Amino acid sequence: MNANAWGQRLRRLLRWESLLLLVLVAVTAGNALLSPYFLDATTLSDASFNFTEKALIALPMALLIIAREIDVSVAAIVALASVAMGFGAAAGWPTPLLALTGVATGGLAGAVNGLLVTTLRVPSIVATIGTMSLFRGIAYGILGDRVLKDYPAGFGVFGQGYAFALVSNELLLFVLAALAVGVLLHATTAGRRIYAIGANPTAALMSGVAVDRYRRWLFIATGLASGCASVLLTSRLASTRPTIAQGWELEVISMVILGGVSVAGGVGTILGVVLAAAILGFVTFGLGLQNIPGIVLSIFVGALLIVVVALPIVGARWRARRAQRPTSAGA
């Protein structure tokens, strides 16, 4: 019976990912039909810049949401880390130290979130709404209306460099991170425990899982990933404004939910998140090729989010109704 239940769950997850894959194929085909330039290695390589930074944050965010927590302060952390790097650059720091500063700032901000949620026991959505204005506010306060752009020439390597051929450093980093997080979630004890915490925190605690330690580390990981994303984005733009990455938190969360992670916790795969990231990136890029403004795009993304989450629910209901029909006819 247990094996059967697992088999059922596996089938359901597989169906979600295959649905996403279909959407991805449709999006790619649609793009290719609409623009002759889309199916080109260089174009596709350019398109990847549209999602790698956000997707990098989406990976630990997926773990957080699977564990029934959420972090809406990620975009503000990106801004804070970028400001920290900007001042380091103004002080003439070398490139490796700058990158380290960005990542460390992110980790520190994540630790603050973790502290609020675990030690002070504030619900994560409330805590991170607070720190979101705090972090973004500090970035605004320090920077005002100025722009920092004293980055050394070598700093561009993170966001503008290519590892080999058309594979950018950003894309390579994202693929490696996705593999690492995927293995962590799907093939280690820690991963199983993250699912357990999300499925039932009390039961997890009673079975000896150090729930709060996991939560704290997940927030720190999300902060570190936001710091990394900040290094990539700042390096790509070669400048820092306090408005950097404005609104990213919603795009990142949309990515995770579209990827099949349940906000009720305990459900979701990294493959789904990666597929969702690619879908959103290609849609954004494709509509950009058609000169459609970003705000109209948000309609599409919002609708996609609702439809993709609603479809399986409607489908299950429809199947249940069909399964019921012969029974009621026989009765």
Place this chain on the structure above:
Amino acid sequence: MSRGMHDLLRRLRHSRDAGLALLTALLLLALAARFSAFRDVASLAGLFDDTAILILLALGQMLVIVTRGIDLSVAANVALSGMAVALLNHAHPALPAPLLVLLATLLGLLLGLCNGLLVWRLGMPPIVVTLGTMAIFRGAVYLLSGGAWVTSDKMTPAFQSLMRHTALGLTLLSWLALLAVAMLALWLHYARTGRRLYMAGGNPSAAAYLGIEAGRMQCLAFTVSGALAGLCGYLWVTRYAVAYTDVAQGFELQVIAACVIGGVSVAGGVGTVAGVLLGCLFLGLIRNALPLAGISPFWQMAVSGAVITVAVVLNARRGAQRRRHILEADAA
């Protein structure tokens, strides 16, 4: 009579609202001692006028949070409803302003109903639904306006001045907020449906045994929140005399913060109108005091962020959850 008084005092001592009221009063006193603007009745009325829209939106949000939902789409709803009536006013200046107020409210109500039906009928998580509709509503504002601004010279004077009429020293906008506070407090306290909202949020499965469908209550809460947001769309556009795509961008988070500071629990089932009113006034005071205190506009966001974080830590500990998961609280 005296026993009633005694009872009241005892309840006050144990209530979170009383603590927040004291804090808000102390803040006001401190500000009044320092800045003359906070001693002047007229400017205090202005401060209330400035907070009225936040109050209206936070009341709607409170209903949603009490039923275990969250409405991230309120600010986008404000922008869309506001833009719709501003454009209508521009195209048909003859339409009377009260009709447009009604239309904005109705449009907001329909948008809220969309959220509510998706949550109730499809059983989708509220945060997912409103994350999606937030993006859709915001995009719709752009489609509707073509990205253009509707400035004050394109709106009729009657349309813009309706809420600025004053009675007894308060603007019509302020009276509207007070009316909403009073009506909602009575409804939540005495009406059967009002009580059912709390039951549905406090314990959905127990509510189901009493014949209360939690999803239906959520749908109702979203609809009311949407209607208030639609009304605020009109109010926002006329108060700031401009409608554009980014109106009220990010305001949903301030609205939620006001609720949380006011003691509404995100675990559902807990929250009072008085608390939300105080939460809004607290935020309003801070927002109005910072420029007077000579804090640079760039630092104001950080200071209010810090205030929100601290207030949230003090007021939003997992109170309701602690009772539910006794073990977890022990381990912590």
